[in-house]
Amino acid sequence: MLSAYIPIAIFVVVATGFALFTLVFSSLLHPEKYNKVKLEPYECGIEPMTDARDRYSIRYYLVAMLFVIFDVETVFMFPWAVIFNKLLLFGLIEMLVFIFILLVGYYYAWQKGALEWV
Amino acid sequence: MPPGISTSDFYYILPELVLTGGALLVLIADVLLPRGSKALAWVTLLAIGATIASLVPFGSTHVEVAHGLLAVDQFALFFKIVFLGAAALTVLMSVRYLEIEGASPGEYYFLILCATLGMMIMAGGIDLLTIFIGLETMAVSFYILAGFIKPNQRSNEAAVKYFLLGAFSLGILLYGMSIMYGLSGTTNLRTMATAFVGQERDPRLVLAVILVVAGLGFKIAAVPFHMWAPDVYEGAPTPVTAFLSVGSKAASFAMLLRIFLEGLPSMSADWRLMFEVLAIVTMTIGNLAALTQTNIKRMLAYSSIAHAGYILIGVVAGTPRGVAAMLIYLLIYAFMQLGAFTIIIIMRRQDVVGDELKDFSGLHIRHPFAAFAMLLFMLSLGGIPPTAGFMGKFWLFGAAIDAGYVRLAVIGVLNSAISLYYYIRLVVFMYLKPQGAGSPVTTSPSLGIALAVAVIGTIFLGVYPRLLFDLAEMSARTLGVAAVTAAIR
């Protein structure tokens, strides 16, 4: 029974080994020349303008909240999907009703401009 | 269909389905209707009306839906009528208030309907799962409603306080429920009742009972779990306060009766004692604290705490007669409390907030009918005949004496006497003081209807209560306690 885990063990060893090897090997090879620009945080190639501990737009919170609410509903879809074969058409209709109710909320949020990035 | 669910189940939850559909319709209508349209209130009333109409076929139904998730019986029916009636009156009260406060009505009506839906599920729930979902549907709606007037700092603070203490009490209640589930191996309250027979001395079960009592104590605002109530009642928009103090309280009592009478009858010795102490402390502290208030909403908050104490007497009695008295009292309380809040909303004008005692000075000159109605509601809340409030207290204390709790009845009567002081003080302000400042006091058609319903209810149930009593007793008997209680005794 444990033998089933051998491929996983090999995978873990190889993955860890490769990462460690790359880090160690490159640290042996690379030249060490630091300057101000190199030590700055990397932000997609754009120069950082302000401190990271700054105020965020309130819009982030709104989007985050909408995400949390709609995201967590998927928790009901996992058990539903597992026994979908037994629920058949009834299960499908039930889930469609559930999603329809979510969609009404989504439609409302959309129409009220909660998704606009002003 | 999967096992355990049948087509008839959907028939039995028709009222809930209609209300859900109505709530979604309100949400869509808010987007489609032009801004500031008053039609939304009518759509909401239509949804409530349709739900009430859909209750008609279930007048004498007594079934369990979907493996015992919900009970459709007369007990639930009675509460559903109270909730829907209170919701309808709240909508009528809200139209002008929202206009004056400049709040957008869309989500407001939707949330009122959601809260009502939650209450209906709470009243019918006989499974920890449904009770919990109903409770949260209601509570989350109320968290938002309490903070609905966004520019108002007091409304916002009320929402924060209600939310924090509500979520905290939910944690306590759920922890108790999880222990109940673990010890019985079921989430169904009726199955649980039989599983708990013989476990009376298990300390874990006693702990669960204490936790559930504490969690529910928060919801019904019983002392010492009441500290949120005055702040929230004062800060929340007045129609929301009205609905909160009537609907949420009634629903929490329905849930309390379901949990303790259906699920924990074998522990009745323990919870009777706890509720007896809670009832005495709640009545006394609620009334004493109300004596010094100068803000009417705050005074009514303490008065509502005291009333929770009176109603708890019925739980302590625990007999069908006690439960019937509770149902009657909750219905009567709905009329007089909603009526009193309607008057406070009438007092709210562009230039006056109108919830301070001095704002009511000389009201009988400015608006004689409003003053008379308020007088009626105050007398009813104080329990003076021939108002409905007297009848409610009469049955409640009668049930207590019947069940052998004479001391509770005596304390209740003494407390009613104390409460008269602060109810009458408002009457003195209205009739004996010179006129207050501000623009004239006027009503709108919808406020007039709400007020008329409350006045008629308060008088009619006081003069001709027999009808209601029979109905309530019939409902109380369906609570499914008789069999289990008899098995234990």
Next chain:
Amino acid sequence: MMPTLNDYLVLSAILFAIGTAGVFVRRNLITILLSIEIMLNAVNLTFVAFGRALGAVDGQILVFFVMTVAAAEAAVGLAIVIDLFRHRESLNPDSFASLKW
């Protein structure tokens, strides 16, 4: 050694106590919110542990609902708290004085 039901219950009781203590002790609304979440997670753990010991799925189903409700509550709670911060520029519950606490 497999952990027994009792171990789980003790752990959840400790978590619950930590959460409750956090609600009373901490003086920042966000931290209080987090403490309440800890309490709810203690509840979840109890439900799952009991459910497993009983060999039933009811406990897990309840946990699904507790989780979704907790998420909805957190979203509403954060919205209310942000609104409060706009008014008050503080998250210390002691600074709310316009209503007597």
